[in-house]
Amino acid sequence: MGSSPIILVPGFWLRACAWDEVADALRADGHDVTALNIDLPTSHWPMWSKPKELAGIISDIAKAHRSGAP
Numbered sequence: 001m002g003s004s005p006i007i008l009v010p011g012f013w014l015r016a017c018a019w020d021e022v023a024d025a026l027r028a029d030g031h032d033v034t035a036l037n038i039d040l041p042t043s044h045w046p047m048w049s050k051p052k053e054l055a056g057i058i059s060d061i062a063k064a065h066r067s068g069a070p
Contacts, residue, residue, distance in 0.1 A: 005031075
């Protein structure tokens with residue numbers, strides 16, 4: 001059985017390219033890695049200021065990834 005896919009989401013005002021080096025290293029180790037550009041519900045610590053909205057975004061990303069959506 002393979003490893004679970006890894007989805008990288010940048011925070012603050014960064015874009016997916018912030019993960020390029022990390023994603024390359026993970027892929028070199030055989031992992032399925034996707035780095036996404038998304039707009040988080042707030043730019044300052046969404047896990048504390050908007051946890052429900054952040055949880056919904058993470059859930060939507062995971063569902064889309066499992067279904068094969070880009």
